[in-house]
Amino acid sequence: MQDITVIILTFNEEKHIERCLKSLLTFTDKIFIVDSGSTDKTVELAESLGAKVTQNQWVNYATQFNHGIKNNPYQTKWLMRMDADEYVLPELSEEINQSLHNTPAEISGMYIKRRVMFFDKWIRHGSYYPMWLLRIWRNGQGICEESWMDEHIKLFEGKTIQMKYDLVDHNLNNLTWWTQKHNLYAIREVIDLLNIKYNFRDFEAVEPKLFGTQEQRKRYLKVKYASVPLFTRPVFYFFYRYIFRLGFLDGKQGLMWHFLQGFWYRFLVDAKIYEVYHRVGRDKQAIKDFFKTEYGKDLEK
Template identity: 55%
Template sequence: MATITVQILTFNEERHIERAIDSVQAFASQVIVIDSFSNDKTVELAKAKGAVVLQNKWKNNHAYQFNWGLKNAPVTGDWVMRLDADEYITKELAEEIKSNIDNLSEEISGIYMRRRIHFLGQWMKHGATYPMWVLRLWRNGHGQCENRWMDEHIVLNTGKSARFNHDFIDDNLNDLTWWTNKHNHYATREAADLLNHKYHFMKADTRDEDDKEQAMVKRWLKENIYSKLPLFVRPFFYFLYRYVIRLGFMDGWRGLQWNFLQGLWYRFLVDAKIFEAEAKIKSAANQHEAAKLLVMEDWGLNPPEESEE
């Protein structure tokens, strides 16, 4: 069987790391954890499960940290998988990987898989959330993570992609306070991405513009249609689309919470941050430079390409 290295990014993930590592044991020849100097038991637990652990200071975004791991960790696998610490592979997907990885043609360099999101313990089956196809497994040296503040994906440098039919699960076990705090930080980075789409103060890293898979299509819609709709109006349209048209209400009370918080509150917060930023940017003589300085100085986000060592 072809060897597979699984790489996981961590910071204070003691609730999740054992579950994530256990879920890949059936097919992974190596697990590498890139830790951002956790102050809980994450490193200890990962090492006890046999993972190779490297530590690197966090800089701006997941993409930089993940690509740092690809460059600096002792990756031995023929294939590499990205797995977030709060995700895990289902037994069905693990078996599919084991059974099919050696049967792929040489032209196949990447594998798309279905992500299933759980929110506060419940699977979100509706509301345009499932299935979400994302590339998570690729031949070593044939792919890397786009260097963006948000909405970063693994993209292929060479070769074609295929799909596996089973799911991996995104199931964070932290509480709602943790979730809202995290999304407040995400909203800042999302706002920075959208401001950059308007003012072009840094080069957007989109490595595979011809990729028609679902995650890339969703980004295209966000940048070319959603971003052109009026601030504060578009979050309500998006919520109605997810909750009514795409049947998010069928997921019950958890579905209401998920679609309201992630589809409306979060998007409204992004718009509020953009509105606040635009008040400063529009009064500047050089709006391009003003947008860049606001993102870097007020929000503390250096352009991702400048994070490289």
């Protein structure tokens, strides 16, 4: 077993948790789950496979994950971030087993490619693969940035390397669940985009940088995206992904994925931003009051 703790956030993940944990147990027996009140068999299944589970009230992803880092019961050299609907390929597990204990001291983080599956189809085009994510880092040298959406791990120091093999994101829930979840995501995305303009609060964030790491580049592009007029940017983004970046090569599943995730979801975000402006105008305090009243979200926390 490697000297690494895997931290997972859960809420009603009984469809996924066994698959996820069994893929991790090939290289570590130190799995720490922060659950936010699951009512299904998530906790029971996780504990049966040896995971330690704690309960914590949900605020947002970053707050929950940083709670996991702070309260990790294992004093391991390395930490790893996983979602419950993800799993590690056997090749990646073997790579971790072979390389983790030999990693030079100046390396503080490891990037892993995420392979997204949609209706059992690997989404390989539309700029969706390879998507490099910082998923392994030295304990004490990184935190989850406290943005409302697209939270990344921010390293304090050190260099990074890229792993050769993939982890897989394959959610088994139905399309109704997916659209409902993205409707909730849209609220967080609205807050994140509005925060770029209004700076509701300062937080430890990844530096926007076009020619930096993938998360720095994504943060840079998101800042630029936030300045593009409402309702035009989802159209441009969809055509960029589906046509220019060859998303159409992913077949019917690709059409659904790139349209729903690349156009519908982002159009919904713009519609919700329009609703904010329509309801309360563009005054910063009025916008903060709106989210506190309508969604119970304090934008200064």
